[in-house]
Amino acid sequence: AQTVTQSQPEMSVQEAETVTLSCTYDTSESNYYLFWYKQPPSRQMILVIRQEAYKQQNATENRFSVNFQKAAKSFSLKISDSQLGDTAMYFCAFMKSSGGNYQLIWGAGTKLIIKP
């Protein structure tokens, strides 16, 4: 069974610092998709960044980038120049196929606090 593990329940850093959130997953599939989602306090879950497993180049979205290590089944999220608005729960998710329908398998989440 596919699983997603986020080993850091909570992290806190000072504003403007760089922070890396870890995520590992387990799958026997060769092609799949990985996502990081962000859920600010009392607000909507939104997509931060996505990565296709067949692409070797790491995805980047402004201050957010990933370090995708396919052989190690690792998919970490780096946030550069962190801002107060980055305070949120961050979830790593793996997209699996099930009879032609695609579902997300979610990690337990990392609570990130950016301190002023």
Place this chain on the structure above:
Amino acid sequence: DVKVTQSSRYLVKRTGEKVFLECVQDMDHENMFWYRQDPGLGLRLIYFSYDVKMKEKGDIPEGYSVSREKKERFSLILESASTNQTSMYLCASSLVVGENSNQPQHFGDGTRLSIL
């Protein structure tokens, strides 16, 4: 922008009641999902639907049912509410998968349901 609207942000019901959670999306998405979110467990899929009147069980369907009579609306039903169903419920939608299987899911604001 995609808008996924859940009918209630907060809901309090009593044990044994039949509870309806409603979700509407305005982007003509084929796929719709219901999750429950509990601390330390991430998001767990209850049911999903890839077409009108179609439904598939997720990882934790027991005690729940769903209805999708129209493409834009996906309802979650707690047949006889119990205290262990107290949780945050999230609805999401996405475009049809296949070649575009990396299409992200778009989420509503969530319904915090308390069963007394």
